Amino acid sequence: MARAPRKGKRSNAQVHVGFLRHAGYRWAWVGLALSIAAAVGYVLADVHPRPNGGSWYGYTLGTIGALLIVWLTALGIRKRVITKGDWSLKAWVSAHVYLGIALVAIATLHSGLQFGWNIHTLAYALMILVVLSGVYGIIAYAGLPKALSNNRRETTQKQMVETIRSLDRQLNDAAQPLNQRQAAAVRLSLEKSKVGGGFFRRLSTRPMDCGTRRALRKLKGLIRRASESERAAIGNVTALLDRKSAALLQLRKHLRIRTLLGAWLAIHVPASIALLMALTAHIVSVFIYW
Amino acid sequence: MSFTLRQITKRAAGGEIVRKKTYAEGPLRIGRGADCEIRVPDLAVSIHHATLSQEGLGRLRIQAVGDQPFGVDGRFTKSAVVKISDVPELSFGDHLLTIGPGQGDEVILTLSRVEAAPGQGDVATPATLIPRAKVLGKRRIAWTGFLLIAVLSLILPVLAVYGVFGSHPKIDLDSQWSSGPLSKTHAFLENDCQACHQQAFVAVRDDACQSCHTASQTPAQLQATVARLKTRGAPDQPLRTVADHAGLRRLVWGTPAPDGWGEQVFDYARKVFNKPQQRCASCHVEHIGDPLGDPDHAKPTLQTAHSCTACHAGLDRRLKDTRLANVADWGRHPDLAPLVTVSPSPLQVRRISMAAHPSENSGLIFPHDLHLSRTGGPARMAISLGAGRGYGAPLDCQSCHKEEPKGGNYLPVKMEAACGACHSIGALPHGDTRKLVSFFSGGGGVVSRSGPTMGRRRPGDPEVYSGVTASAAQRIRGLFSPGGTCFGCHGASPPTDGSLVWRAGPVKLADAWLTEGTFNHDIPEHSKGPDGQPACATCHAAGKSGTAKDLLLPRLATCQSCHGADRAKVKQAAGADCADCHSYHAPIRPTRKEPAKGSKAIAVQSRAITWGTGQ
Numbered sequence: 001m002a003r004a005p006r007k008g009k010r011s012n013a014q015v016h017v018g019f020l021r022h023a024g025y026r027w028a029w030v031g032l033a034l035s036i037a038a039a040v041g042y043v044l045a046d047v048h049p050r051p052n053g054g055s056w057y058g059y060t061l062g063t064i065g066a067l068l069i070v071w072l073t074a075l076g077i078r079k080r081v082i083t084k085g086d087w088s089l090k091a092w093v094s095a096h097v098y099l100g101i102a103l104v105a106i107a108t109l110h111s112g113l114q115f116g117w118n119i120h121t122l123a124y125a126l127m128i129l130v131v132l133s134g135v136y137g138i139i140a141y142a143g144l145p146k147a148l149s150n151n152r153r154e155t156t157q158k159q160m161v162e163t164i165r166s167l168d169r170q171l172n173d174a175a176q177p178l179n180q181r182q183a184a185a186v187r188l189s190l191e192k193s194k195v196g197g198g199f200f201r202r203l204s205t206r207p208m209d210c211g212t213r214r215a216l217r218k219l220k221g222l223i224r225r226a227s228e229s230e231r232a233a234i235g236n237v238t239a240l241l242d243r244k245s246a247a248l249l250q251l252r253k254h255l256r257i258r259t260l261l262g263a264w265l266a267i268h269v270p271a272s273i274a275l276l277m278a279l280t281a282h283i284v285s286v287f288i289y290w
Numbered sequence: 291m292s293f294t295l296r297q298i299t300k301r302a303a304g305g306e307i308v309r310k311k312t313y314a315e316g317p318l319r320i321g322r323g324a325d326c327e328i329r330v331p332d333l334a335v336s337i338h339h340a341t342l343s344q345e346g347l348g349r350l351r352i353q354a355v356g357d358q359p360f361g362v363d364g365r366f367t368k369s370a371v372v373k374i375s376d377v378p379e380l381s382f383g384d385h386l387l388t389i390g391p392g393q394g395d396e397v398i399l400t401l402s403r404v405e406a407a408p409g410q411g412d413v414a415t416p417a418t419l420i421p422r423a424k425v426l427g428k429r430r431i432a433w434t435g436f437l438l439i440a441v442l443s444l445i446l447p448v449l450a451v452y453g454v455f456g457s458h459p460k461i462d463l464d465s466q467w468s469s470g471p472l473s474k475t476h477a478f479l480e481n482d483c484q485a486c487h488q489q490a491f492v493a494v495r496d497d498a499c500q501s502c503h504t505a506s507q508t509p510a511q512l513q514a515t516v517a518r519l520k521t522r523g524a525p526d527q528p529l530r531t532v533a534d535h536a537g538l539r540r541l542v543w544g545t546p547a548p549d550g551w552g553e554q555v556f557d558y559a560r561k562v563f564n565k566p567q568q569r570c571a572s573c574h575v576e577h578i579g580d581p582l583g584d585p586d587h588a589k590p591t592l593q594t595a596h597s598c599t600a601c602h603a604g605l606d607r608r609l610k611d612t613r614l615a616n617v618a619d620w621g622r623h624p625d626l627a628p629l630v631t632v633s634p635s636p637l638q639v640r641r642i643s644m645a646a647h648p649s650e651n652s653g654l655i656f657p658h659d660l661h662l663s664r665t666g667g668p669a670r671m672a673i674s675l676g677a678g679r680g681y682g683a684p685l686d687c688q689s690c691h692k693e694e695p696k697g698g699n700y701l702p703v704k705m706e707a708a709c710g711a712c713h714s715i716g717a718l719p720h721g722d723t724r725k726l727v728s729f730f731s732g733g734g735g736v737v738s739r740s741g742p743t744m745g746r747r748r749p750g751d752p753e754v755y756s757g758v759t760a761s762a763a764q765r766i767r768g769l770f771s772p773g774g775t776c777f778g779c780h781g782a783s784p785p786t787d788g789s790l791v792w793r794a795g796p797v798k799l800a801d802a803w804l805t806e807g808t809f810n811h812d813i814p815e816h817s818k819g820p821d822g823q824p825a826c827a828t829c830h831a832a833g834k835s836g837t838a839k840d841l842l843l844p845r846l847a848t849c850q851s852c853h854g855a856d857r858a859k860v861k862q863a864a865g866a867d868c869a870d871c872h873s874y875h876a877p878i879r880p881t882r883k884e885p886a887k888g889s890k891a892i893a894v895q896s897r898a899i900t901w902g903t904g905q
Contacts, residue, residue: 274435285467
């Protein structure tokens with residue numbers, strides 16, 4: 001398989017090749033070959049009376065699958081040590097991705113499609129969960145960074161937060177002439193414009209209970225009964241609140257994308273660890289009730 | 291009384307700015323409004339929130355203007371009188387107003403903002419923006435799942451296996467290890483893994499199966515087993531008991547060594563993982579039922595571990611003491627080897643191959659050819675007897691050989707029924723010559739059916755002893771002399787001890803010659819020709835047999851003319867499966883093709899060979 005092309009004598013580090021395309025999709029081919037070999041063997045293996053994990057072919061695939069799972073999980077250790085070359089972290093991640101997908105074929109064929117409410121199917125389900133979350137992770141990594149970058153528009157998260165802080169200071173000043181009810185509305189924005197929080201809060205970019213939104217709504221009602229000087233102040237405040245709304249939306253979008261980028265790991269990693277134990281129970285139980 | 295207001299604000303870069311303002315006298319207004327003397331730039335504070343005024347010497351009164359209260363040393367109130375020397379602290383929104391004594395009658399008012407606790411500033415800080423999930427952190431979930439599975443699916447079931455929770459714990463901890471449902475017959479054991487998996491890390495042994503299914507149980511033991519199973523919730527169906535094909539050790543020795551590297555690998559793996567292939571469970575597989583594809587999974591799935599010929603080809607090389615001939619394949623199947631009666635008295639039987647042209651010595655004198663001749667005396671006798679007595683035509687096989695009521699085979703030939711119509715012995719007792727002595731000595735007469743006036747005598751007609759004057763000795767001698775009633779079939783020797791008891795040759799007719807396999811006469815091709823007429827002669831050359839010494843069985847070649855024959859050449863060609871004539875657990879039977887429905891429990895025993903008792 002062709003290596004990533006080098007330009008002149010320069011290191012190929014300058015030509016960025018992601019882990020998916022690493023070494024000309026070498027590991028994609030390996031994973032595909034492994035899956036096809038497993039499927040062909042499945043058809044050829046004359047397993048009676050029906051394909052199952054307890055046949056010779058079942059044990060063969062099961063052994064391969066178990067070793068794969070242990071190796072795939074070892075990425076968690078490997079990623080903390082960064083090296084170069086064929087066994088660089090990138091190569092490892094590339095193999096992790098494609099062999100992990102091939103594992104679905106191997107484990108499914110190992111099962112002989114025999115499922116039930118038991119530890120064996122639990123291990124299988126956890127494995128599928130791990131792979132699916134991993135596939136989601138790849139998809140997220142393929143599209144979301146661009147969305148993140150588009151949303152940031154040359155600013156950093158810290159700057160976004162600063163912008164909102166600055167707007168808050170201005171709001172605080174601009175709202176000083178307001179009477180108590182009007183000021184209370186502005187305080188909603190200052191105190192209740194929450195960003196972040198739990199998983200689902202971080203996913204929503206326009207929460208209904210956003211203080212700034214509520215402040216704008218309230219002021220709209222209050223402006224009719226306001227005095228002349230208050231109206232002018234409310235005009236200033238509303239303009240600031242509109243700007244703050246936009247700033248909040250940008251920050252929330254930023255956070256939502258970052259959450260989506262990281263959320264899969266919250267499933268991928270715990271499910272992998274649980275899978276290791278389910279796999280152990282699966283194997284030990286088979287040998288105890290041999 | 292003068293007031294000095296020190297307003298402290300924090301710089302963004304750090305440090306404080308202190309602005310001082312002095313008021314010669316009160317009252318001072320406190321509020322957010324621009325006209326207030328003490329301006330609190332806090333939206334939580336009213337435009338004019340409260341008024342501070344002097345109240346006697348060294349005291350100040352603070353009075354709220356609107357409905358909103360303010361804090362005095364942590365308590366909220368709308369009106370308060372404070373002592374300056376106490377250095378009270380008033381709070382308005384996020385701001386603190388500290389009152390303290392100055393020089394002379396000066397009062398120093400210090401206004402500052404309350405420091406926000408970390409994460410609770412005027413706007414969300416990065417810490418609150420992206421808080422780490424506290425309860426559901428990755429590591430926490432990971433270890434929770436890991437430990438839950440470890441405890442629930444591994445540790446507790448293992449403890450249950452080793453009997454920590456007793457032999458039948460209320461919660462069935464280890465059935466989660468079952469890889470698939472059991473067949474319906476065994477479903478009642480679903481929650482009792484140890485009924486079969488008796489030892490951890492040891493593949494299911496035959497003992498477990500035989501605890502119910504062994505054929506070596508007496509009827510009483512079988513009843514007890516059935517009763518025991520019933521209390522365990524076994525389904526209401528007969529318990530099948532089976533005999534071993536051979537002992538486990540003989541099976542192991544009889545199994546050929548692995549052939550080829552692939553088999554060697556399997557064999558090695560089986561040895562390493564201690565999973566011998568000669569167990570009951572090697573062929574009768576559980577836990578692989580398919581609830582979707584086969585919901586009526588009635589009994590364990592049968593999986594053939596070895597073909598018959600795998601072991602029976604060259605069996606004598608591995609089992610030196612075997613009596614069985616090697617069978618490499620159907621083409622090299624040994625010839626039929628009937629159990630031949632070599633001597634009727636004392637009884638001696640020997641298994642002799644048809645290839646050796648065995649001759650049977652049952653003690654009976656009987657020429658098949660004479661009786662089956664369509665023109666001889668027997669034929670005419672049968673015609674004259676008429677259809678009313680079941681004859682009316684020349685004799686054929688069925689005249690004497692009657693089918694078993696349930697089919698499949700023929701009943702033993704009984705003299706009285708099969709021969710009696712022609713070879714009548716009247717009231718004479720058959721079977722024991724000693725009874726003849728008492729019969730005649732006791733004055734028993736013989737009445738000829740046809741009477742003495744009839745000119746012709748049928749074979750066996752009691753002409754010799756029809757006279758009433760003859761003595762018992764004379765009569766008996768007549769019966770056993772050439773031409774006498776008994777002599778024709780039995781031959782005889784006179785008594786040597788002076789008594790009247792003649793010795794007729796005993797007759798030992800075989801019930802079955804082939805005792806290690808079966809032949810079903812009910813299969814049409816087995817008993818009828820292409821024209822639908824009985825074709826007994828194809829296999830049994832009775833029409834040409836002049837003596838009962840002929841063993842009227844075919845050679846195996848006759849079987850092979852159809853079984854295993856080329857379908858293109860032989861119209862009636864049929865398969866040549868070992869299972870057509872033999873079965874694993876009971877070689878005498880063919881293998882059952884379909885599960886017998888509602889059949890009775892079958893205690894498979896090698897079919898006992900019974901012998902006719904001299905009739």
